[in-house]
Structures are given as C-alpha cells and as structure tokens.
Amino acid sequence: MDYKTDVVIVGAGIVGSAVARQLSRYELDVMVVEKKEDIGGTASRQNQGVVCATSVFSMLMYEDEHMMDPTITNLFTISNALIYPQWIADLEVKYRQIGAICVAKNQDEMDKMEVARKKGWERGDYRTRRVTKKQVYELVPQLAPGYIGGYYCPDECAIDVFDLVVAMMQNAMENGVKVLTKTKALAIDVDKETKTVRGLKTDKGYIEANYVINCCAIYADDLAKTTGYCDYRCYPRYGQTPIMDKNLPYAPTPMVRPCPGRVATGVAITPTASGNLGVGPSADNGEDKEYTATTKEGIEKVMEQARKLIPEMDLRDSVTQFTGARCCKDPSNWVIEVSHNIKGYCEAVGITQGVTAAPAIACYIQNLLENDGLQLEPKDDFQPHRKKIKRFVDMTEEERAEAIAEDPAYGTVICRCETVTEAEIVRAIHTPPYARSVDAIKRRLRAGMGRCQGGFCSSRIVEILARELKVPVETITKNEPGSEIIVDTCRK
Amino acid sequence: MLEFDVAVIGAGPAGLAAALAAKRSGAQKVVLVERDFRMGGILEQCIHMGFGLKYFGEELSGPEYAARFIKRIEEEDITVMLDTMVLSIDGDMRVIHAVNKNGVVNIKAGSIILSMGCRERTRAQVAVPGTRPAGIFTAGTAQRFINVQNELVGKKAVIVGSGDIGMIMARRLTLEGVKVEGVVEIMPYLAGLTRNRVQCLDDYDIPLYLSHTISDIRGQYRVEGVSVARIDENREIIEGTEFDIDCDTILFSVGLIPENEVSKSAGVLLDPVTGGPIVDDHMETNISGIFACGNVLHVNDLVDNVSIESEKAGKAAALFAQGRLHEKTEAISLACGENIRYVTPQKIVRGGQDDVTIYFRVSSPERNIRIQAEADGAVLLEEKRAFVNPGEIEFITLQKENLSGINAEQLIIRTVRE
Amino acid sequence: MNEKTITCIICPSSCHITVRGSGNSIESIEGHTCKRGMKYASSEYLHPERNLTAIVKAKDYKTPVISVRTSRPVPKDKQIACMRIIRELEVGPPYEIGRVILKNILDTGADILLTNE
Incomplete structure (x- = not known):
C-alpha cells in the first residue's frame, strides 16, 4: 500500500514519539514508521529503570564532554525547567x-x-x-x-520511560498522527536533480512526503546513508x-x-x-x-x-x-538539524540522553522545520491530554468500586505482583498505540514485570490477547514475529 | 463489610483443609476466598499420581485429591468466594480487602488463615545469562498451559533444575510428543524425589546432568539453544566442559518461594530461611488471630502433610474466633542445630495440650544419622534415619509429656552421626 | 542371562538393586536392604508397570481439556501406545470423577477414568 503525507518520522523511540506529539499540534499529515511490532524503539524500551537526568552536573560527570555544545546544553535546561513538567502533567506520566x-x-x-x-x-x-x-x-x-x-x-x-513513550505516541495518534509498525524504512527517495526529498521507501509500500525525519537512533546511519550523505557511524x-x-x-x-x-x-x-x-x-x-x-x-x-x-x-x-x-555515535556529538545537502531531510541522531531531552528536541525540531519553510498552522482542536487507561493499582477503594461497577473486568486481577486487572489489559489492546504482544502489554501496564516474571499471568494474557484480537493463541507473540509462545494445541 | 468467624485466604490444599477443620471445630461462619475460577489450587494442574497415600491410604491424582476436600467443603455450610483476589489485610483489625467482578469485598474476621501457597522461582533468581526470547517458562506455567489450557509450549525442551515439578513436566512433555533433551541440575544431587527420577527421567532415557549449569541461552525471538557446562564445588564453570543443546523451550524448575505479599501487608513477620511466617505450634503468626499453613509457611514436598498441618491451623483459628484458644503465654523457641536448615513451627507455646509435630529440612544429604531434640543439655527425643536429603521434608513428633517438663528457653533440633 | 540395575523407589534410601535372570525367571537379587525392596525389584524386572495420566478434549467443560488416568498401572512399554489412543478421545458431560470413558485400553485391563469434574 502506498501513502501520501507531509512528514514521515522514522523510528518510534522516545525521540520519534516526542516529535510526533509535537507536530500533531499542527494542521499537518504526519506518519510514523517503526520496523518493530511495537513502539518504544530499542533503547527506550529497555530503559525501564533509568532516571530522567535533570542535572547538567551529572551529564558532565558521565558523558563525553565535547557533546555538550551550547545548543545541547540549552536544550537540557529548557527541557527540564519548562517543557518537561508541562508534558508530564498533560500526559499524566508516572x-x-x-x-x-x-x-x-x-x-x-x-x-x-x-x-x-x-x-x-x-x-x-x-x-x-x-x-x-x-x-x-x-x-x-x-x-x-x-x-x-x-x-x-x-x-x-x-x-516510567515506556509510559512516557506510550503517552506521547497515544496523544499524537489521538491528534491524528498515523503509526505504521512492523514497517521497515528501506531508503529515503531523493530527487537527484533538485536534491529534494520525495518520499520514503518501506517494505510495506511507498510513502510520498515532503519531509523525512530520521529518529532511528542506533540505525540512524543506515538510513542517512540512503540520502548519499552520512559522515558518522552508529554503534551499540x-x-x-x-x-x-x-x-x-x-x-x-x-x-x-x-x-x-x-x-x-x-x-x-x-x-x-x-x-x-x-x-x-x-x-x-x-x-x-x-x-x-x-x-x-x-x-x-x-x-x-x-x-x-x-x-x-x-x-x-x-x-x-x-x-x-544504548545508541552511540562516532563522532559522539548530538546532531539535531535540517540537512544542508538534501532539502526535506531532518535528523536527530547521537542522542544519548533521550529520556531527558526528547520533549525539548521535539520542540526544537518543530522550530527548525518552521524556519525551513514548512507551513505550520496550529490545530484549533489539539487535545493535549491523553486518555490514560485508569490504573487499578493507583485507585482508592471508592474508585475501585466505581470502576468495577462500570466494567466488572476491573474486578479480575490478572497480574498479582503488579496488581493489573483484565480491564486494563483489554484497554491496552484497544487503545492507541495498540498492544499486540505479551511484551507490549507488559511495557504499558507492568503486567509480568514483577517478582514472578509472568509465571502466573502470562498464560492468561496470551488468552486475553487471542480473545480480544480474535486470532488463534498460536499466533500470539512475546514480541516480534517469530517469538510465538504457544506452538500448537495439545488436543485438536 | 461482611463478617465471618474464620476467613481463609486461598482454596488450595492448605485452605481447603483449614476451612474444613475450622468449621468442624465449631466456627459458625467460615469463608474461603479464592482467586481462581475453581477451588483446588495448584492440584488442579497436577494431573499426575502420587497424592493421598498418607492421608487417604490410596494413590490419587492431584484433581482427585482436591475433589475429596472440595466435596466436603460443599457439604458443609462454608461460604466460598471464587474469582476473588485479596489485595491486603489490616492485621490489627483483621479486615481483609479483596475485589471481584461484583466490586470491592471487605471481610471482618474473627481469625484469618493465610493459605496462599507459593510461587516459582524464576530464571532471574538463578541469574542464568543469555538472551530473553520466547520459549522460557517456569515448569508450573508450562504445566498450566498444557494441562489446563490445552496449549503446547514447544517441541524440543531442556529443563533447568531437578525439582519434582521439573521432572514431572519432563515426562508430561515426552508423553505429549515433545523431545526432552535433558535436565540440568546445579547441585551434585537430585532436588526432587528419587521416585520421580526413575519414573519421569530414567523411563524415557532423559539425561540428568548433575553439577551442571546453563552458561548461556541463545535465540533472539524464540529460544534456539542452551550451553551447558560442568561446575566445580565453588559453582565455577570448569573450562572445556561446555557443550551446546539445540532446543526451542527451556523450563525452569528451580525452587518455590512462599507467597507472602499479603501477609506482609498485615504485619506478619517472616522467617528469612523458609520465606514464610514465623508461627507457633498453633500455626499462629506474630499477629494475634492470624494463622498460616501449607506452602505459604514453608515449601512442602507432600500434599498430605499440608492437609494435616492445615487442619491444625483451622482448628486453632476456630478456637481463637470463639475466644477458646488459650492466652498467648511464653513460648519455647526452636533452634536449628547441626545440619538443620530450618524448622517449623519456630515456637512452641508452653503448657499446650497436644503433641507437636516439627517439620524440618536438612542442609545436606547424610546417611545413618540420628535426629535429636535437645533442651538444656538433655536429649528429649532421638530418632534414627537411614537417609536424609535436603529435597525431602523430615519431621519428628514431641509428646506433650516431653514438652511439659521443659524449662529451657530453647529447644535445639540437630542431626548426629552414628 | 540378563542383568539389570534397578533404583528402588520404596523409600528415600534409593538402593541400587541388581537383578539377574533370563526370560521370565529370576536367578538372583542383590543390593536390596529390605523385603519391600526385593519385591519391588522383582516386579520391576519381570513386568514393569506405570500409572498413566493425561488430558483429553472436553466439550462444554470449564476448560478445553479434562484430566484422565488409567484405573490400574499399565505395562511400561505400552505407555506411548496408550497415549496415542488417549490423544484421540473426546468427552462430553456428565463430568464425574471415576467415570470410565474407555474400557480396557489395549487389552491391558486398565480403563481410562476422568480425574476431575
């Protein structure tokens, strides 16, 4: 299938999700392309325990010094002081x-x-x-x-890093952004004469677009090379x-x-x-x-x-x-810019502190695109609040009674270690960005992340996924295709 | 707020026996709270034989053993709440906070019995390195997938740990057409019962690798194989002994941990060795009116013992609710002597009217020994054992006559070599 | 002359018992430490038997399958063949423990019984 859009963001990690959310404020067709079965990228998914590093001091202690150019430092400062609290409040992130x-x-x-x-x-x-x-x-x-x-x-x-990624992407989707998962970006299509981006080739079809934003983190060099210009290398x-x-x-x-x-x-x-x-x-x-x-x-x-x-x-x-x-880049500086070589190509690469900087990077990129001539007309009806799945574990007893009265599935606890109910799992499957695997449920709700590591709940989550998606249990995966959990039924 | 004389949490073998005993010991209103859609607990998925020889004098499968208790529960006037999850307990007020599809359930109880059973240790607790693909299960989870949900977990399996569930699953998988490539045990001896090695592994020529460990798990999306290596007495891998086994499934059977999150919410103190509450011979915890029995207390190897022990808890809880359990007086504490890993109960209330059975595990295997109970330098009881094994629970019974004469603070259980 | 080492499962001592014999006759039993062990070794040598448990497909039941077992032990070497038959069974209500769903499987004298309800 082929598509036509104004902006394609490649990579649905924390940076891509933040950019998608920021651009969803404007009258613009935005698509996100993610090669994995779920959003959250590589680094952001595995970042389940890491702190939002707010102090520049700790950055200086731990990172290469030459990446700290003034723009980046400003990003951090602005991000933390102004943008972050607002985003967290809007998105209700823990x-x-x-x-x-x-x-x-x-x-x-x-x-x-x-x-x-x-x-x-x-x-x-x-x-x-x-x-x-x-x-x-x-x-x-x-x-x-x-x-x-x-x-x-x-x-x-x-x-909760993954909750932040889900929140940003969910909010972006609620404001009109389209997300294609299991879709691999193959090459950026550039008009050789005018050196202008025409679109993106993917394994699921062609996407005609005026702007391609490379937020591929560890894979950024692979995509950048397809434009003909790439002077850095990414490695894990x-x-x-x-x-x-x-x-x-x-x-x-x-x-x-x-x-x-x-x-x-x-x-x-x-x-x-x-x-x-x-x-x-x-x-x-x-x-x-x-x-x-x-x-x-x-x-x-x-x-x-x-x-x-x-x-x-x-x-x-x-x-x-x-x-x-984690994504490393050689040379190790961050690059957040609109390309001087290819019109319509933008990249945010080498980001080693994505959790801390993503909202600021998103705002910065939005301004870059505007400066580059992209028409950004604010949406009248932009909705900054995501419709968060009500979390049973955070409810008071009165709220629990109310939630169960409304949906009895709130009274069925599936994950005991983290107290996650069936109602939340069903909602995670039907709420953008839709959970399609056991790990996707785990990342959104923490079901299976506790001390028993899914020993009790995984067999039940597999069945809920199959029931809600109306597919055989054998097709339910842990994460990517090829990670099916059940190989067969014992008795036909 | 619902009110009951005795509230039992968990309708596995412990809860079933405890609820029944409570009712039969005079408790008027008894409630059994169970999170699953049926009673029976883990027995419902233990379809193999080996249950009931001691308690019923005949060999039964898990579901049959459970059904005998369930029938009795149904015949008695006991309230059963299924699909109901207990979230916490207020220990001082003895109020249970639970939920089910109908809403929030709060139960005020005269006494509470903790019988939530245990959970399986996971790969993380034994820190097996490698990737994290699909195809890694605890043995009990795989057992539920197959025996309850009719879902097959793989085609070619390696089992880590020689616990009973692991060996029983080796046979179960084999009978379902799954190739079991081996059982890998880090200790130099079997973790489970010899009977299970003979009938679950030897019968099907499944290799048992003692003193071996999994040094790597391979496979990005689904398990593709494991590396196995021999270890020395310090559990370090012996270089050059590594070999690979291709498989798509790994089952971990590396021990069980009493499930005490709810107990903790009530302020119940736990024994760091058993992982279960510290109880006296009435199975009462440090919180007055809260009792514990079964695998929540310590991990048993025989369900028959769980039933017997739980009846004690049920009876004491019923007496407590009626105000008939004698006042908490001074207690003799039990201590672990030579080669004893733990004992339970950990305390014996002075002036009791019953004989007291003490369950314990040894730390390492021994042959031809005597078990001794000693207080103040005097041996109260001595029993011979031809063989003791950490995998198998031992017990001795102290007669009330023996106990009444003890003035010492402490009673020591130990093994003595012949 | 055959020789077979049997691990005794009667008690935790796990004696290794060596049985010598030919065909259906036993010449000697060594290594046992009790009478029960000797009896076990002899029957394990002559006609080893096992209880067999499994699941069968269940219609209108609370789970997709129900557990079953043999009413008495079956010859060890017939387990796999018995499993092949059990795999194809399908039952409907009534679900009662002990209900026979297949009589005399493979002429072993053992019936297949439901073990749950």
Missing part, C-alpha cells in the same frame, strides 16, 4: 522526584566533582551542591563506609542491568553513583518510578545492533560495583536482568 547523589572516596574525587560543578554552573545547573560526609550518610544510610562527601542534586526524577553500547525487587531494606531514596573513573563509567543504583531498583548499567561497546544478551561475568561485575556503594545488594533479590543497547 514520575517522582528522587534526587541524585555522587559520592567520593577521597579528596581527588571531590576535586574532580568540583570541576564538574563549575562546568555545570556555566551551563545553567545552579542546583547541584556539595554535601558533607555526615549529610551523605543522612541521605543514604545504607551506603558503605569510607566515603568522605559528595555532590547532591535534589531535582533528579525517576520516570551494551548495558547489563539487574532490576531488583520492591521494598528492599537496603534500597536508597536518591539515585546513588560513585565518582566515575577516567574511562569506566560508574555503576549507579537507581530507584525507579515503580519502586524497584535499577542497578548498572555496564557499558561495553559492540557492533551487533540486534543481539543483546546478559553474561555471567557482566552481571557479576555490575553487582560487585554496586556492592561498593551498598554492601547488602544481593542478586537473589533481582526480579530480572537484561542487556540494553
């Missing part, structure tokens, strides 16, 4: 302020962090402050002995991450990090929006963009580093371990 502390073993590390504080200040971080040894142990009583002080930023927030950085159970006695209140060494980034202990703890991630550069696996050594190393911060950390309290592939 988040909580946790604060973050970097702890130092010795004066050397304190000095290093003091340099970072100064640089942070130059870039607009006025909040990160030095704390004494006593204050460090007050903030994190569980901390191992031997730390002499640290730097603390109260503004760090834990956010694998991060192994154990996720720990809720309510552990040794769970710290703020995010806790060591002062990073010259090469290795420090493993962080991160309270998540849902009340779990994320540990890690490790950081190992690789080549294979698809294949992510944990290793015994990798997980053990992460835990060993975590125990240097909190000695009680125990892998047996972990509910899952996974390896995520």
